[in-house]
Amino acid sequence: MDGKGNNAPAIGIDLGTTYSCVAVWKHERIEIIPNDQGNRTTPSSVAFADAERLIGDGAKNQATMNPANTIFDAKRLIGRRFSDGKVQEDMKLWPFKVIQGPANTPKIVVSYKREEKEFLAEEISSMILGKMKETAEAYLGKPVKDAVITVPAYFNDSQRQATKDAGAIAGLNVIRMINEPTAAAIAYGLDNKSDINGKINVLVFDLGGGTFDVSILTIEQGGGTFEVKAVGGDTHLGGEDFDNRMVDHCAREFKRRYNKDLSENKRALGRLRFACEKAKRILSCSTQTSIELDGLHEAIDFSMKFSRAKFEELNMSFFNKCMETLKACLSDATIEKSCVNEVILVGGSTRIPKVQCMLQDFFEKKKLCKSVNPDEAVAYGAAVMAAKLTGNNNKSCRDLMLMDVTPLSLGIELIGELFDVIIPRNTPIPTKKSKIHSTVCDYQVCVDIKAKEQELQITICWGAPRGFGQFNDIFEIDANGILTVTSEIISTGKTEKLMITNENGRLSKEEIEKMIEDADKYKQEDQEYKKKADAFNALEDCIYNMKNKIKSMKKSRKLRKMEDAIVDTAKWIKHNQAASVDEVHRMKEDLETICK
Protein backbone atom coordinates (compact mmCIF):
# COMPACT_ATOMS: atom_id res chain seq x y z
CA MET A 1 0.00 0.00 0.00
CA ASP A 2 1.56 3.30 -0.97
CA GLY A 3 -0.90 5.60 0.72
CA LYS A 4 -2.36 6.72 -2.62
CA GLY A 5 -5.22 4.23 -2.44
CA ASN A 6 -7.88 3.79 0.21
CA ASN A 7 -5.49 2.65 2.88
CA ALA A 8 -2.88 4.72 4.68
CA PRO A 9 0.80 3.83 4.36
CA ALA A 10 2.19 1.07 6.58
CA ILE A 11 3.09 2.21 10.09
CA GLY A 12 5.81 1.27 12.58
CA ILE A 13 4.78 0.53 16.17
CA ASP A 14 7.06 0.25 19.17
CA LEU A 15 4.91 -1.75 21.61
CA GLY A 16 6.69 -0.98 24.86
CA THR A 17 6.19 -2.37 28.36
CA THR A 18 5.40 1.05 29.78
CA TYR A 19 5.04 3.31 26.73
CA SER A 20 4.26 2.74 23.06
CA CYS A 21 5.07 4.90 20.06
CA VAL A 22 3.86 4.97 16.45
CA ALA A 23 5.57 6.45 13.38
CA VAL A 24 5.03 6.66 9.64
CA TRP A 25 7.01 7.60 6.54
CA LYS A 26 5.38 10.76 5.19
CA HIS A 27 6.63 13.69 3.11
CA GLU A 28 9.89 11.83 2.44
CA ARG A 29 10.74 11.48 6.10
CA ILE A 30 9.65 9.73 9.29
CA GLU A 31 7.03 11.40 11.43
CA ILE A 32 6.35 10.37 15.02
CA ILE A 33 2.58 10.55 15.39
CA PRO A 34 1.23 12.38 18.46
CA ASN A 35 -1.83 10.90 20.18
CA ASP A 36 -5.12 12.69 20.91
CA GLN A 37 -3.48 14.29 23.97
CA GLY A 38 -0.64 15.64 21.84
CA ASN A 39 1.86 13.17 23.36
CA ARG A 40 4.41 11.40 21.18
CA THR A 41 4.38 8.28 23.35
CA THR A 42 1.30 6.61 24.83
CA PRO A 43 1.23 4.70 28.14
CA SER A 44 0.78 0.97 27.52
CA SER A 45 -2.11 0.86 30.00
CA VAL A 46 -5.75 -0.18 29.69
CA ALA A 47 -8.35 0.66 32.33
CA PHE A 48 -11.77 -0.86 32.79
CA ALA A 49 -14.42 1.12 34.62
CA ASP A 50 -18.13 0.91 35.37
CA ALA A 51 -19.03 3.00 32.35
CA GLU A 52 -16.11 2.87 29.95
CA ARG A 53 -12.77 1.47 28.84
CA LEU A 54 -9.76 3.77 28.69
CA ILE A 55 -6.53 3.16 26.80
CA GLY A 56 -3.28 5.13 27.09
CA ASP A 57 -3.07 8.47 28.90
CA GLY A 58 -6.67 8.26 30.12
CA ALA A 59 -5.96 4.87 31.71
CA LYS A 60 -2.70 5.92 33.35
CA ASN A 61 -4.21 9.15 34.71
CA GLN A 62 -6.87 7.31 36.70
CA ALA A 63 -4.65 4.38 37.74
CA THR A 64 -4.30 5.33 41.40
CA MET A 65 -8.09 5.62 41.75
CA ASN A 66 -8.88 2.31 40.05
CA PRO A 67 -5.76 0.17 40.63
CA ALA A 68 -7.41 -3.27 40.45
CA ASN A 69 -8.82 -2.60 36.97
CA THR A 70 -5.96 -0.66 35.39
CA ILE A 71 -3.75 -3.07 33.51
CA PHE A 72 -0.13 -2.39 32.62
CA ASP A 73 2.88 -4.68 32.03
CA ALA A 74 1.01 -6.93 29.55
CA LYS A 75 4.36 -7.27 27.77
CA ARG A 76 5.75 -8.95 30.88
CA LEU A 77 3.03 -11.59 30.64
CA ILE A 78 2.75 -12.13 26.92
CA GLY A 79 3.89 -15.54 25.70
CA ARG A 80 4.67 -16.70 29.25
CA ARG A 81 3.06 -19.43 31.33
CA PHE A 82 1.22 -18.77 34.55
CA SER A 83 3.68 -20.93 36.49
CA ASP A 84 6.69 -18.98 35.16
CA GLY A 85 8.73 -17.78 38.16
CA LYS A 86 8.85 -14.23 36.76
CA VAL A 87 5.05 -14.11 36.44
CA GLN A 88 4.66 -15.35 40.01
CA GLU A 89 7.12 -12.69 41.21
CA ASP A 90 5.39 -9.87 39.32
CA MET A 91 1.96 -10.94 40.54
CA LYS A 92 2.94 -10.10 44.12
CA LEU A 93 3.37 -6.46 43.12
CA TRP A 94 0.62 -5.96 40.56
CA PRO A 95 -2.52 -4.33 41.90
CA PHE A 96 -4.63 -6.31 39.41
CA LYS A 97 -5.58 -9.98 39.60
CA VAL A 98 -4.02 -12.72 37.43
CA ILE A 99 -5.32 -16.29 37.46
CA GLN A 100 -4.31 -19.54 35.82
CA GLY A 101 -6.23 -20.16 32.60
CA PRO A 102 -6.39 -23.27 30.39
CA ALA A 103 -3.03 -24.67 29.20
CA ASN A 104 -1.28 -22.80 32.01
CA THR A 105 -1.87 -19.41 30.39
CA PRO A 106 -2.17 -16.39 32.67
CA LYS A 107 -5.49 -14.54 32.57
CA ILE A 108 -6.09 -11.03 33.84
CA VAL A 109 -9.33 -10.56 35.78
CA VAL A 110 -11.07 -7.18 35.82
CA SER A 111 -14.43 -5.72 36.60
CA TYR A 112 -15.78 -4.03 33.48
CA LYS A 113 -19.24 -2.45 33.41
CA ARG A 114 -19.87 -4.19 36.74
CA GLU A 115 -19.20 -7.63 35.28
CA GLU A 116 -16.17 -9.83 35.88
CA LYS A 117 -14.15 -10.31 32.68
CA GLU A 118 -11.01 -12.27 31.89
CA PHE A 119 -8.45 -11.19 29.33
CA LEU A 120 -5.29 -12.74 27.93
CA ALA A 121 -2.14 -10.62 27.69
CA GLU A 122 -2.56 -10.79 23.89
CA GLU A 123 -5.94 -9.07 24.21
CA ILE A 124 -4.62 -6.28 26.43
CA SER A 125 -1.69 -5.76 24.04
CA SER A 126 -4.13 -5.74 21.13
CA MET A 127 -6.06 -2.91 22.80
CA ILE A 128 -2.86 -0.86 23.01
CA LEU A 129 -2.00 -1.69 19.39
CA GLY A 130 -5.57 -0.73 18.45
CA LYS A 131 -5.07 2.64 20.14
CA MET A 132 -1.81 3.18 18.19
CA LYS A 133 -3.65 2.21 14.97
CA GLU A 134 -6.41 4.74 15.74
CA THR A 135 -3.81 7.42 16.53
CA ALA A 136 -2.25 6.86 13.11
CA GLU A 137 -5.64 6.77 11.38
CA ALA A 138 -6.65 10.09 12.92
CA TYR A 139 -3.39 11.63 11.76
CA LEU A 140 -3.36 10.14 8.28
CA GLY A 141 -7.11 10.41 7.68
CA LYS A 142 -7.27 6.90 6.23
CA PRO A 143 -7.70 3.38 7.57
CA VAL A 144 -4.41 1.75 8.54
CA LYS A 145 -3.91 -1.95 7.87
CA ASP A 146 -0.22 -2.82 7.49
CA ALA A 147 2.23 -2.48 10.35
CA VAL A 148 5.72 -3.42 11.43
CA ILE A 149 5.74 -4.16 15.16
CA THR A 150 8.92 -4.29 17.21
CA VAL A 151 9.77 -6.85 19.88
CA PRO A 152 12.72 -7.16 22.25
CA ALA A 153 15.61 -8.92 20.51
CA TYR A 154 15.64 -11.44 23.34
CA PHE A 155 11.97 -12.42 22.97
CA ASN A 156 11.53 -16.15 22.42
CA ASP A 157 9.26 -17.86 19.93
CA SER A 158 6.14 -17.86 22.17
CA GLN A 159 6.50 -14.19 22.99
CA ARG A 160 6.88 -13.33 19.29
CA GLN A 161 3.92 -15.49 18.26
CA ALA A 162 1.73 -13.96 20.93
CA THR A 163 2.71 -10.42 19.88
CA LYS A 164 1.86 -11.25 16.28
CA ASP A 165 -1.52 -12.58 17.43
CA ALA A 166 -2.10 -9.35 19.38
CA GLY A 167 -1.54 -7.46 16.10
CA ALA A 168 -4.10 -9.63 14.31
CA ILE A 169 -6.67 -9.13 17.10
CA ALA A 170 -6.16 -5.37 16.72
CA GLY A 171 -7.08 -5.69 13.04
CA LEU A 172 -3.53 -5.15 11.82
CA ASN A 173 -1.73 -7.02 9.09
CA VAL A 174 1.66 -7.53 10.74
CA ILE A 175 3.96 -7.39 7.72
CA ARG A 176 7.07 -7.95 9.83
CA MET A 177 8.26 -8.03 13.39
CA ILE A 178 11.70 -6.60 13.93
CA ASN A 179 13.93 -6.44 16.97
CA GLU A 180 13.85 -3.21 18.97
CA PRO A 181 17.62 -2.54 19.03
CA THR A 182 17.84 -3.26 15.29
CA ALA A 183 15.07 -0.72 14.67
CA ALA A 184 16.97 1.82 16.78
CA ALA A 185 20.12 1.15 14.74
CA ILE A 186 18.16 1.84 11.54
CA ALA A 187 17.12 5.20 13.02
CA TYR A 188 20.73 5.94 13.88
CA GLY A 189 21.94 4.88 10.41
CA LEU A 190 19.42 7.10 8.65
CA ASP A 191 20.26 10.11 10.79
CA ASN A 192 24.03 9.71 10.39
CA LYS A 193 24.17 8.64 6.74
CA SER A 194 26.69 11.22 5.66
CA ASP A 195 29.08 10.37 8.51
CA ILE A 196 29.14 6.61 7.92
CA ASN A 197 32.11 5.79 5.71
CA GLY A 198 32.99 2.14 5.15
CA LYS A 199 31.99 -0.24 7.88
CA ILE A 200 31.34 0.68 11.51
CA ASN A 201 30.55 -1.39 14.59
CA VAL A 202 27.73 -0.12 16.76
CA LEU A 203 26.46 -1.38 20.07
CA VAL A 204 22.84 -0.65 20.91
CA PHE A 205 22.15 -0.60 24.65
CA ASP A 206 18.38 -0.69 25.01
CA LEU A 207 17.06 -0.47 28.58
CA GLY A 208 13.35 0.28 28.62
CA GLY A 209 10.49 -0.12 31.08
CA GLY A 210 10.46 -3.90 31.24
CA THR A 211 13.09 -5.35 28.95
CA PHE A 212 16.80 -5.07 28.31
CA ASP A 213 18.50 -5.79 25.00
CA VAL A 214 22.00 -5.36 23.80
CA SER A 215 22.80 -5.74 20.11
CA ILE A 216 26.05 -5.49 18.22
CA LEU A 217 25.75 -4.60 14.55
CA THR A 218 27.89 -3.53 11.68
CA ILE A 219 26.55 -0.75 9.51
CA GLU A 220 27.82 -0.38 5.95
CA GLN A 221 27.01 1.30 2.68
CA GLY A 222 26.48 4.77 4.05
CA GLY A 223 23.98 3.61 6.65
CA GLY A 224 22.02 1.26 4.37
CA THR A 225 23.16 -2.24 5.36
CA PHE A 226 22.67 -3.51 8.88
CA GLU A 227 24.14 -6.80 9.95
CA VAL A 228 23.46 -7.97 13.48
CA LYS A 229 26.45 -9.86 14.87
CA ALA A 230 25.11 -10.85 18.29
CA VAL A 231 22.28 -10.08 20.68
CA GLY A 232 21.88 -10.55 24.39
CA GLY A 233 19.37 -9.47 26.95
CA ASP A 234 16.74 -10.15 29.53
CA THR A 235 13.05 -9.92 28.72
CA HIS A 236 12.36 -9.19 32.35
CA LEU A 237 14.68 -6.36 33.33
CA GLY A 238 13.93 -2.66 33.11
CA GLY A 239 12.63 0.48 34.74
CA GLU A 240 9.72 -1.38 36.34
CA ASP A 241 12.17 -3.51 38.31
CA PHE A 242 13.91 -0.38 39.55
CA ASP A 243 10.51 1.03 40.59
CA ASN A 244 9.71 -2.24 42.38
CA ARG A 245 12.91 -2.11 44.42
CA MET A 246 12.00 1.45 45.45
CA VAL A 247 8.45 0.38 46.36
CA ASP A 248 9.82 -2.52 48.46
CA HIS A 249 12.20 -0.19 50.21
CA CYS A 250 9.45 2.31 51.05
CA ALA A 251 7.11 -0.47 52.24
CA ARG A 252 9.87 -1.76 54.54
CA GLU A 253 10.43 1.74 55.87
CA PHE A 254 6.68 2.12 56.47
CA LYS A 255 6.66 -1.16 58.39
CA ARG A 256 9.69 -0.12 60.44
CA ARG A 257 8.16 3.23 61.36
CA TYR A 258 4.55 2.26 61.99
CA ASN A 259 4.67 -1.53 62.32
CA LYS A 260 2.03 -1.82 59.60
CA ASP A 261 2.13 -3.94 56.46
CA LEU A 262 0.81 -2.27 53.33
CA SER A 263 1.52 -5.16 50.96
CA GLU A 264 -2.17 -6.12 50.78
CA ASN A 265 -3.37 -2.56 50.25
CA LYS A 266 -3.53 -2.40 46.43
CA ARG A 267 -4.44 1.25 46.32
CA ALA A 268 -1.54 2.20 48.61
CA LEU A 269 0.85 0.09 46.51
CA GLY A 270 -0.40 1.73 43.32
CA ARG A 271 0.08 5.22 44.75
CA LEU A 272 3.51 4.28 46.06
CA ARG A 273 4.56 2.87 42.70
CA PHE A 274 3.44 6.04 40.92
CA ALA A 275 5.36 8.22 43.39
CA CYS A 276 8.49 6.05 43.15
CA GLU A 277 8.54 6.19 39.35
CA LYS A 278 8.30 9.97 39.52
CA ALA A 279 11.06 10.11 42.15
CA LYS A 280 13.26 7.86 40.00
CA ARG A 281 12.97 10.27 37.06
CA ILE A 282 13.85 13.21 39.33
CA LEU A 283 16.89 11.32 40.60
CA SER A 284 18.21 11.22 37.03
CA CYS A 285 18.82 14.96 37.25
CA SER A 286 18.92 15.69 41.02
CA THR A 287 20.81 13.83 43.72
CA GLN A 288 18.01 14.02 46.26
CA THR A 289 14.21 13.96 46.23
CA SER A 290 11.37 13.05 48.55
CA ILE A 291 8.25 10.91 48.41
CA GLU A 292 5.20 12.43 50.09
CA LEU A 293 1.90 10.56 50.29
CA ASP A 294 -0.97 11.73 52.46
CA GLY A 295 -3.06 9.00 54.10
CA LEU A 296 -1.13 6.21 52.41
CA HIS A 297 -2.37 3.38 54.63
CA GLU A 298 -4.84 3.43 57.52
CA ALA A 299 -4.85 7.24 57.29
CA ILE A 300 -1.11 7.46 58.00
CA ASP A 301 0.77 10.12 56.01
CA PHE A 302 4.06 8.92 54.59
CA SER A 303 7.03 11.10 53.77
CA MET A 304 10.55 9.97 53.07
CA LYS A 305 13.75 11.33 51.54
CA PHE A 306 15.29 9.37 48.66
CA SER A 307 18.85 9.93 47.49
CA ARG A 308 20.36 8.99 44.16
CA ALA A 309 22.95 6.95 46.09
CA LYS A 310 20.18 4.90 47.75
CA PHE A 311 18.48 4.35 44.39
CA GLU A 312 21.77 3.12 42.93
CA GLU A 313 22.48 0.87 45.89
CA LEU A 314 19.02 -0.74 45.61
CA ASN A 315 19.45 -1.44 41.91
CA MET A 316 23.17 -2.15 41.61
CA SER A 317 22.60 -5.87 41.03
CA PHE A 318 20.41 -5.03 37.99
CA PHE A 319 22.97 -2.60 36.58
CA ASN A 320 25.74 -5.18 37.04
CA LYS A 321 23.59 -7.75 35.26
CA CYS A 322 23.26 -5.39 32.27
CA MET A 323 27.03 -5.00 32.11
CA GLU A 324 27.60 -8.77 32.33
CA THR A 325 25.15 -9.31 29.45
CA LEU A 326 26.93 -6.65 27.42
CA LYS A 327 30.32 -8.32 27.95
CA ALA A 328 28.93 -11.73 26.96
CA CYS A 329 27.41 -10.20 23.82
CA LEU A 330 30.74 -8.64 22.79
CA SER A 331 32.36 -11.99 23.28
CA ASP A 332 29.67 -13.72 21.15
CA ALA A 333 30.23 -11.16 18.40
CA THR A 334 34.02 -11.60 18.74
CA ILE A 335 34.41 -7.85 18.78
CA GLU A 336 36.81 -6.10 21.17
CA LYS A 337 35.32 -3.20 23.06
CA SER A 338 37.95 -0.92 21.51
CA CYS A 339 36.50 -1.79 18.08
CA VAL A 340 33.04 -0.48 18.94
CA ASN A 341 32.67 2.82 17.06
CA GLU A 342 29.37 3.94 18.59
CA VAL A 343 27.41 3.09 21.72
CA ILE A 344 23.77 4.03 21.08
CA LEU A 345 21.49 4.53 24.05
CA VAL A 346 17.85 3.55 23.63
CA GLY A 347 14.96 3.24 26.13
CA GLY A 348 13.92 5.61 28.89
CA SER A 349 16.01 3.88 31.56
CA THR A 350 19.29 4.77 29.82
CA ARG A 351 18.74 8.26 31.26
CA ILE A 352 19.83 6.90 34.65
CA PRO A 353 23.23 8.52 35.36
CA LYS A 354 24.71 5.37 36.95
CA VAL A 355 23.91 3.33 33.85
CA GLN A 356 25.60 5.91 31.63
CA CYS A 357 28.55 6.15 34.01
CA MET A 358 29.11 2.36 34.05
CA LEU A 359 28.96 2.26 30.26
CA GLN A 360 31.37 5.13 29.94
CA ASP A 361 33.81 3.48 32.35
CA PHE A 362 33.59 0.20 30.49
CA PHE A 363 34.22 1.85 27.12
CA GLU A 364 37.06 3.87 28.61
CA LYS A 365 35.42 7.28 28.59
CA LYS A 366 34.06 6.88 25.08
CA LYS A 367 31.32 9.39 24.36
CA LEU A 368 27.91 7.72 24.33
CA CYS A 369 25.65 8.47 21.39
CA LYS A 370 22.53 10.24 22.57
CA SER A 371 21.59 11.70 19.21
CA VAL A 372 18.73 9.27 18.68
CA ASN A 373 15.69 9.97 20.82
CA PRO A 374 15.62 7.08 23.34
CA ASP A 375 11.82 7.02 23.43
CA GLU A 376 11.19 7.31 19.69
CA ALA A 377 14.10 5.63 17.88
CA VAL A 378 12.51 2.18 17.85
CA ALA A 379 9.22 3.32 16.28
CA TYR A 380 11.25 5.43 13.85
CA GLY A 381 13.25 2.43 12.63
CA ALA A 382 10.11 0.28 12.44
CA ALA A 383 8.44 2.89 10.21
CA VAL A 384 11.43 2.92 7.83
CA MET A 385 11.18 -0.87 7.58
CA ALA A 386 7.40 -0.61 7.03
CA ALA A 387 7.98 1.83 4.17
CA LYS A 388 10.59 -0.44 2.62
CA LEU A 389 8.43 -3.56 2.84
CA THR A 390 5.50 -1.79 1.19
CA GLY A 391 7.60 -0.67 -1.76
CA ASN A 392 8.37 2.95 -0.88
CA ASN A 393 10.65 4.21 -3.59
CA ASN A 394 12.73 6.61 -1.53
CA LYS A 395 16.43 5.75 -1.77
CA SER A 396 16.82 5.31 2.00
CA CYS A 397 14.02 2.73 2.01
CA ARG A 398 15.10 1.02 -1.20
CA ASP A 399 18.71 0.62 -0.05
CA LEU A 400 17.86 -0.69 3.41
CA MET A 401 19.24 -4.20 3.96
CA LEU A 402 18.74 -5.95 7.26
CA MET A 403 20.33 -9.13 8.51
CA ASP A 404 19.21 -10.10 11.98
CA VAL A 405 19.95 -13.12 14.18
CA THR A 406 18.07 -15.48 16.48
CA PRO A 407 18.75 -14.77 20.17
CA LEU A 408 18.44 -18.29 21.61
CA SER A 409 19.94 -21.64 20.79
CA LEU A 410 17.26 -24.06 19.69
CA GLY A 411 17.52 -27.79 19.73
CA ILE A 412 16.22 -31.06 21.02
CA GLU A 413 16.51 -32.44 24.51
CA LEU A 414 17.38 -36.02 23.75
CA ILE A 415 17.71 -37.83 27.02
CA GLY A 416 18.06 -36.49 30.47
CA GLU A 417 19.71 -33.09 30.23
CA LEU A 418 21.49 -33.76 26.92
CA PHE A 419 20.73 -30.81 24.69
CA ASP A 420 21.41 -31.16 20.99
CA VAL A 421 21.62 -27.72 19.41
CA ILE A 422 20.18 -27.46 15.91
CA ILE A 423 20.20 -23.69 15.48
CA PRO A 424 22.83 -21.98 17.65
CA ARG A 425 22.09 -18.53 19.03
CA ASN A 426 23.16 -15.59 16.87
CA THR A 427 22.49 -17.53 13.64
CA PRO A 428 21.37 -15.14 10.87
CA ILE A 429 17.64 -15.37 10.09
CA PRO A 430 15.70 -16.53 8.13
CA THR A 431 17.26 -19.95 8.48
CA LYS A 432 16.40 -23.62 8.00
CA LYS A 433 18.43 -26.40 9.56
CA SER A 434 17.83 -30.08 10.07
CA LYS A 435 19.39 -32.98 11.91
CA ILE A 436 18.73 -36.70 12.01
CA HIS A 437 17.87 -38.22 15.38
CA SER A 438 17.05 -41.74 16.53
CA THR A 439 14.75 -42.86 19.30
CA VAL A 440 16.79 -43.22 22.44
CA CYS A 441 14.48 -45.59 24.31
CA ASP A 442 11.88 -48.17 23.37
CA TYR A 443 8.59 -46.82 22.16
CA GLN A 444 9.61 -43.35 23.01
CA VAL A 445 6.58 -41.14 22.79
CA CYS A 446 7.83 -37.62 23.22
CA VAL A 447 10.76 -35.41 22.59
CA ASP A 448 11.05 -31.86 23.84
CA ILE A 449 12.24 -29.10 21.63
CA LYS A 450 13.76 -26.43 23.76
CA ALA A 451 15.22 -23.01 23.59
CA LYS A 452 18.30 -22.98 25.75
CA GLU A 453 17.92 -20.78 28.82
CA GLN A 454 14.21 -20.26 28.24
CA GLU A 455 11.47 -22.78 28.34
CA LEU A 456 9.81 -23.36 25.05
CA GLN A 457 8.31 -26.75 24.77
CA ILE A 458 7.09 -28.26 21.57
CA THR A 459 6.51 -31.95 21.84
CA ILE A 460 6.94 -34.36 18.98
CA CYS A 461 5.32 -37.74 19.58
CA TRP A 462 6.18 -41.07 18.07
CA GLY A 463 6.53 -44.71 19.02
CA ALA A 464 9.36 -46.94 17.80
CA PRO A 465 11.84 -49.31 19.46
CA ARG A 466 15.18 -47.89 20.59
CA GLY A 467 17.43 -46.93 17.68
CA PHE A 468 14.81 -48.01 15.10
CA GLY A 469 13.03 -44.73 14.75
CA GLN A 470 15.03 -42.29 12.67
CA PHE A 471 13.78 -38.79 12.28
CA ASN A 472 14.83 -35.76 10.34
CA ASP A 473 14.01 -32.78 12.53
CA ILE A 474 13.66 -29.58 10.54
CA PHE A 475 13.83 -26.24 12.33
CA GLU A 476 12.86 -23.19 10.36
CA ILE A 477 12.99 -19.60 11.64
CA ASP A 478 11.39 -16.91 9.50
CA ALA A 479 12.34 -13.23 9.21
CA ASN A 480 10.09 -12.46 12.20
CA GLY A 481 12.08 -14.84 14.37
CA ILE A 482 9.17 -17.28 14.50
CA LEU A 483 9.95 -20.99 14.61
CA THR A 484 8.28 -23.83 12.71
CA VAL A 485 9.27 -27.41 13.44
CA THR A 486 8.56 -30.42 11.29
CA SER A 487 9.85 -33.90 11.82
CA GLU A 488 9.97 -36.58 9.14
CA ILE A 489 10.25 -40.32 9.74
CA ILE A 490 12.97 -41.57 7.48
CA SER A 491 13.57 -45.05 8.94
CA THR A 492 10.47 -46.46 7.28
CA GLY A 493 11.78 -45.62 3.84
CA LYS A 494 8.96 -43.26 3.10
CA THR A 495 8.98 -39.75 4.49
CA GLU A 496 6.09 -39.10 6.76
CA LYS A 497 5.30 -35.87 8.60
CA LEU A 498 5.03 -36.34 12.37
CA MET A 499 2.48 -34.83 14.61
CA ILE A 500 3.85 -31.80 16.35
CA THR A 501 2.07 -30.45 19.39
CA ASN A 502 2.87 -26.96 20.39
CA GLU A 503 2.27 -26.72 24.10
CA ASN A 504 2.88 -23.04 24.42
CA GLY A 505 -0.76 -22.18 24.93
CA ARG A 506 -0.83 -20.58 21.50
CA LEU A 507 -4.12 -19.22 20.29
CA SER A 508 -5.97 -21.19 17.63
CA LYS A 509 -7.32 -19.53 14.49
CA GLU A 510 -10.84 -19.79 15.91
CA GLU A 511 -9.81 -18.19 19.19
CA ILE A 512 -8.18 -15.30 17.34
CA GLU A 513 -11.31 -14.83 15.24
CA LYS A 514 -13.45 -14.74 18.37
CA MET A 515 -11.10 -12.18 19.94
CA ILE A 516 -11.26 -10.02 16.80
CA GLU A 517 -15.06 -10.07 17.13
CA ASP A 518 -14.81 -9.14 20.84
CA ALA A 519 -12.33 -6.36 20.04
CA ASP A 520 -14.77 -4.91 17.49
CA LYS A 521 -17.56 -5.10 20.04
CA TYR A 522 -15.49 -3.27 22.68
CA LYS A 523 -14.50 -0.66 20.12
CA GLN A 524 -18.12 -0.07 19.17
CA GLU A 525 -19.10 0.22 22.82
CA ASP A 526 -16.28 2.75 23.36
CA GLN A 527 -17.50 4.76 20.36
CA GLU A 528 -21.09 4.72 21.61
CA TYR A 529 -19.96 5.76 25.09
CA LYS A 530 -17.92 8.60 23.59
CA LYS A 531 -20.84 9.75 21.44
CA LYS A 532 -23.05 9.81 24.51
CA ALA A 533 -20.46 11.61 26.63
CA ASP A 534 -20.06 14.18 23.82
CA ALA A 535 -23.85 14.63 23.60
CA PHE A 536 -24.17 15.21 27.38
CA ASN A 537 -21.24 17.63 27.23
CA ALA A 538 -22.87 19.56 24.43
CA LEU A 539 -26.12 19.73 26.41
CA GLU A 540 -24.30 21.00 29.51
CA ASP A 541 -22.46 23.54 27.35
CA CYS A 542 -25.83 24.69 26.02
CA ILE A 543 -27.15 25.16 29.60
CA TYR A 544 -24.04 27.18 30.46
CA ASN A 545 -24.46 29.41 27.40
CA MET A 546 -28.15 29.97 28.09
CA LYS A 547 -27.41 30.87 31.71
CA ASN A 548 -24.97 33.50 30.44
CA LYS A 549 -27.46 34.76 27.90
CA ILE A 550 -30.24 35.33 30.45
CA LYS A 551 -27.96 37.29 32.79
CA SER A 552 -28.33 40.38 30.60
CA MET A 553 -32.08 39.90 29.96
CA LYS A 554 -34.83 41.99 31.53
CA LYS A 555 -37.57 40.28 33.52
CA SER A 556 -40.25 38.94 31.22
CA ARG A 557 -42.41 35.88 30.57
CA LYS A 558 -39.87 34.71 28.06
CA LEU A 559 -37.11 34.97 30.68
CA ARG A 560 -39.14 32.91 33.20
CA LYS A 561 -39.79 30.29 30.55
CA MET A 562 -36.10 30.13 29.77
CA GLU A 563 -35.13 29.87 33.46
CA ASP A 564 -37.61 27.02 33.97
CA ALA A 565 -36.32 25.21 30.89
CA ILE A 566 -32.72 25.50 32.13
CA VAL A 567 -33.61 24.13 35.59
CA ASP A 568 -35.69 21.31 34.08
CA THR A 569 -32.92 20.33 31.66
CA ALA A 570 -30.31 20.26 34.44
CA LYS A 571 -32.63 18.00 36.50
CA TRP A 572 -33.23 15.80 33.49
CA ILE A 573 -29.49 15.29 33.04
CA LYS A 574 -29.13 14.24 36.66
CA HIS A 575 -31.86 11.61 36.46
CA ASN A 576 -31.38 10.36 32.89
CA GLN A 577 -27.77 9.25 32.58
CA ALA A 578 -28.97 6.12 30.77
CA ALA A 579 -30.73 8.16 28.05
CA SER A 580 -29.88 7.48 24.41
CA VAL A 581 -27.77 9.84 22.30
CA ASP A 582 -30.89 10.82 20.32
CA GLU A 583 -32.78 11.71 23.49
CA VAL A 584 -29.91 13.91 24.68
CA HIS A 585 -29.77 15.62 21.26
CA ARG A 586 -33.54 16.22 21.42
CA MET A 587 -33.25 17.82 24.88
CA LYS A 588 -30.62 20.18 23.51
CA GLU A 589 -32.76 21.10 20.51
CA ASP A 590 -35.76 21.77 22.80
CA LEU A 591 -33.70 24.00 25.08
CA GLU A 592 -32.28 25.90 22.11
CA THR A 593 -35.80 26.41 20.69
CA ILE A 594 -37.13 27.78 23.98
CA CYS A 595 -34.11 30.04 24.45
CA LYS A 596 -33.92 31.31 20.87
Ligand code: AMP
Ligand atom coordinates in the same frame (compact mmCIF):
# COMPACT_ATOMS: atom_id res chain seq x y z
P1 AMP B 1 10.61 2.92 27.38
O1 AMP B 1 10.06 1.52 27.53
O2 AMP B 1 11.80 3.02 26.56
O3 AMP B 1 9.56 3.92 27.08
O4 AMP B 1 11.15 3.29 28.86
C1 AMP B 1 10.29 3.60 29.87
C2 AMP B 1 11.04 3.45 31.17
O5 AMP B 1 12.01 4.48 31.26
C3 AMP B 1 10.12 3.61 32.37
O6 AMP B 1 10.43 2.61 33.33
C4 AMP B 1 10.47 4.97 32.88
O7 AMP B 1 10.27 5.06 34.29
C5 AMP B 1 11.94 5.07 32.53
N1 AMP B 1 12.40 6.46 32.44
C6 AMP B 1 11.95 7.44 31.62
N2 AMP B 1 12.59 8.59 31.86
C7 AMP B 1 13.49 8.34 32.85
C8 AMP B 1 14.46 9.13 33.56
N3 AMP B 1 14.61 10.42 33.30
N4 AMP B 1 15.20 8.53 34.51
C9 AMP B 1 15.04 7.22 34.80
N5 AMP B 1 14.15 6.42 34.18
C10 AMP B 1 13.38 6.97 33.22
